[in-house]
Amino acid sequence: MLRLIPFFTTETQLIAALRRGESRAHKVAYERFSGRMLGVCMRYCANRDDAEEVMLDGFMRVFEKIDQFREDGSFEGWIRRVMVTESLMFLRKNKQWRQEIPIEDAVIEPDYVWADSAIHENDLLRMVNQLPDGYRTVFNLYAIEGYSHADIADLLGISEGTSKSQLSRARAILQATILKAEQEQRTNEHGTQLRKKSS
Template sequence: MLRLIPFFSTETQLIAALRRAEGRAHKVVYERYAGKMLAVCTRYCANRADAEEVMIDGFMRVFEKIDQFREDGSFEGWIRRIMVTESLMFLRKSKQWRQELPLDDVTVEPDYEWADASLNETDLLRMIAQLPDGYRTVFNLYAIEGYSHAEIADTLGISEGTSKSQLSRARMMLQTLVKKAELGASGQAQIRKDTYEKTQRTLGR
């Protein structure tokens, strides 16, 4: 089934217009994908202003490299890979993201069932944003983008052991954040219950 796109009948026509460097095609692509791609960049950059800058650079790269898209896969997926690459380039420039840990620093095997089924995506993304840059980068590449440790090591210029170490640390930190969130939620529920019971007693009910 063909998808209808404003100004263009199909995605193929949109891509053809991009290759002709038509301004309206640039606008359509930006409006269609900006929300999703900002979310991708924010997972890596954490700071929204930095993420927005990276996203804009990413779209510029999309428009420059459109001839390299072979149309044998998802156009959105191709854009996403460019956004991830741009995010990693930004992190490399910061010179603070490579928080490498020796394997013997990981003294506790994390519980991989750390995510409560009731935890929504917004809460999870907020917790991921709290991770140190190195942990967050490896976690995103492994758990969300589906990279192997070998691919992460090659992409980031680190060892596979470091990749595994940072992933373990990231998962342990997330597990801790989830537990804190659960305790906070139960605490708030107890406060509401106590307040309700006190109110009922005050009212003589």
């Protein structure tokens, strides 16, 4: 007799199957969300191997704690929060995020708005990933995940002043990196135009 493989046409059906512990539901959830969740973990972890490990741990936590999802927000958003928590646990375990910086040492941000730059999103994410671990963690939590400095202080066990100073330094580094990239791009474009005129 042919055994029918369950197919989850709605998110509600998928969640119900996850709560029943169906392995097919685990596979479907992983296939549906792993790409985006790997991106979340990669924003916190220094390399892809660590990010993949954290993501797998995160999915195990999702499957174990599925009954804690109250359906008062999006399922993907809940999974994302689990992945952020797992990433922070990984950083804490490996002591990669405790970079204490006094607020008085914070770099003052320039007046221009770096976020208005025409730089490509993938380039910006690459620049964020190159930030020191503490800066990157605070920047991601504040600028991407939307946590307040008070929340970040609680999550990381640091002061609000340290959170603010790390965000300020992260932005300053990104601004400088973006300006350098834009200057290099303009120089390259100018050189290309000169070569075309001379040919």
